[in-house]
Amino acid sequence: xxxxxxxxxxxxxxxxxxxxxxxxxxxxxxxxxxxxxxxxxxxxxxxxxxxxxxxxxxxxxxxxxxxxxxxxxxxxxxxxxxxxxxxxxxxxxxxxxxxxxxxxxxxxxxxxxxx
Amino acid sequence: xxxxxxxxxxxxxxxxxxxxxxxxxxxxxxxxxxxxxxxxxxxxxxxxxxxxxxxxxxxxxxxxxxxxxxxxxxxxxxxxxxxxxxxxxxxxxxxxxxxxxxxxxxxxxxxxxxxxx
Numbered sequence: 305x306x307x308x309x310x311x312x313x314x315x316x317x318x319x320x321x322x323x324x325x326x327x328x329x330x331x332x333x334x335x336x337x338x339x340x341x342x343x344x345x346x347x348x349x350x351x352x353x354x355x356x357x358x359x360x361x362x363x364x365x366x367x368x369x370x371x372x373x374x375x376x377x378x379x380x381x382x383x384x385x386x387x388x389x390x391x392x393x394x395x396x397x398x399x400x401x402x403x404x405x406x407x408x409x410x411x412x413x414x415x416x417x418x419x
Numbered sequence: 420x421x422x423x424x425x426x427x428x429x430x431x432x433x434x435x436x437x438x439x440x441x442x443x444x445x446x447x448x449x450x451x452x453x454x455x456x457x458x459x460x461x462x463x464x465x466x467x468x469x470x471x472x473x474x475x476x477x478x479x480x481x482x483x484x485x486x487x488x489x490x491x492x493x494x495x496x497x498x499x500x501x502x503x504x505x506x507x508x509x510x511x512x513x514x515x516x517x518x519x520x521x522x523x524x525x526x527x528x529x530x531x532x533x534x535x536x
Contacts, residue, residue, distance in 0.1 A: 313459065338524060348509065348527040394461060406452070406477070407525060411461035 306331045310410035325380040327395035336398040337378040343391045387419045423528035440495045442510035451493035456507040
């Protein structure tokens with residue numbers, strides 16, 4: 305079965321620090337990858353997505369992610385975090401296998417940014 | 420505005436009672452999904468539907484039921500058979516392209532928090 309692993313359960317950073325959240329997926333075939341963000345009290349929002357082409361994907365609010373096929377990874381990065389980035393971040397994959405169309409989510413990483 | 424509406428925002432269930440969570444979308448999306456979110460567990464798929472009058476079980480379908488009589492609506496019933504129903508329930512929808520597999524992201528509602536009295 306496909307799975308998505310997020311390495312960190314809770315990350316605490318100070319403002320202006322650089323961020324990298326790890327994400328690994330298990331499916332070896334063609335895969336679509338997503339990062340979603342859930343701000344406190346708000347619904348899940350799409351941050352960025354990778355389907356094909358340039359493995360470095362830029363999303364909203366200065367976030368980017370790099371797809372590294374050889375490492376089965378899709379890590380999320382931001383050079384300088386702000387207090388407003390405090391949220392929970394979910395990595396998700398969609399494989400072209402038996403569960404076509406469905407997203408497999410990681411368990412999430414909670415990011416707390418100290419002002 | 421187009422979007423997904425989940426109701427109610429908070430719901431309380433007595434032991435042995437069935438409850439139904441509503442999910443409506445006006446995005447003209449073909450596919451709809453129900454997830455359960457527990458702390459530290461991420462999102463787990465309960466049921467999904469890619470077309471009206473058809474739905475499939477997800478990873479944790481036991482104790483839940485759904486219907487898809489209209490494209491816009493995908494209600495979830497939490498039955499008394501679900502022994503641990505206290506959770507945050509999220510509904511999502513996505514479009515489906517020409518192929519069977521959609522490469523479109525899912526859009527999420529604001530969720531319903533279910534608690535047991």
